[in-house]
Amino acid sequence: MTVRDRIEEAAKRAFSEFGYKGTTMDQIARLAGVSKGAIYLHFPSKEALFHHMLRGVIAQVRDAFESAQVEGDDYFRNLERGLRALMKFRADHAMLSKLVQEVRQFGTAEARAGLQQLEAAILDYLARHLQRGMDLGVVRPCRADLVAFVLFRAYTSVLRDFRPEEGELSEGALYELFTGLFVDGLRLRPGEGRASNRTFLEER
Incomplete structure (x- = not known):
């Protein structure tokens, strides 16, 4: 070493x-x-070292998403599986957990900025993944940045804040939720074409 x-x-x-x-x-x-x-x-400086470590974490987050993908599986199943992998990585990563705790307790500006940098990288990555879906003809035309933000915040809230009495949601229950709330609105239907009518999610 x-x-x-x-x-x-x-x-x-x-x-x-x-x-x-x-x-x-x-x-x-x-x-x-x-x-x-x-x-x-x-x-x-300590700040330079901290940002170097954050860049490494961002690369690991992207790897976590990619390693959750199953070749040949449905695009939306892979997307949901990747979202869960992102959330699990973020929750299990000791440095990120400590930074979240530090922001809550002390409001440290550098820690908050680091977490914001990480979130921006995740949102950018998700937006590009959604754009790939549009290019493949499986995702309806939409504002990828807006949809990425909604998906990320929704999954963060469900996995972090929702505490049902019967215990954690199963992977199947999470996918059913994802399908019911998002997939029906995002999936490009046969015969619809890529130039379908604009929706509230589409870029204007």
């Missing part, structure tokens, strides 16, 4: 345990077993 690798591993641990505000370059140096000067050879 190179010095840079050790620094990145130490930074991941520090940000996950202490958040952005509670992490110092001295802590990262101790965890990595290097001098603070060695860190500055690779990263000019």
Whole structure:
């Protein structure tokens, strides 16, 4: 493992345990077993190191979505499966969970900006995935950025905030919800053509 690798591993641990505000370059140096000067050879500041770590997390989020795709399966099943994978990754990732907690408790500007950067990347990725669906002729013409936002916020609310007495929703129940609320409006029907009548979701 190179010095840079050790620094990145130490930074991941520090940000996950202490958040952005509670992490110092001295802590990262101790965890990595290097001098603070060695860190500055690779990263000019804590902020630069933090944003470098965020870029890595964003790449992992995209990988989580892609690895949930099943070749040959229905586009919308893959989309819903990918949304669940995104939510699970975000909920299970220690650094992201700590940043969410930090924003709620202290309102740390850097932590909030980092989470906003992550969300913007997720929304951009979802919008491009929806655009691919339109290009393939399976998604009706729509404003991909708006639909991506609605899908992301709806799944975030359901998986984070909805707590039914009978326990967590099953994968089947989530897909039924997704189908009932979104697929019927998004799926391009046979004979409809790509230049179908505009809807409230379509770009104007």
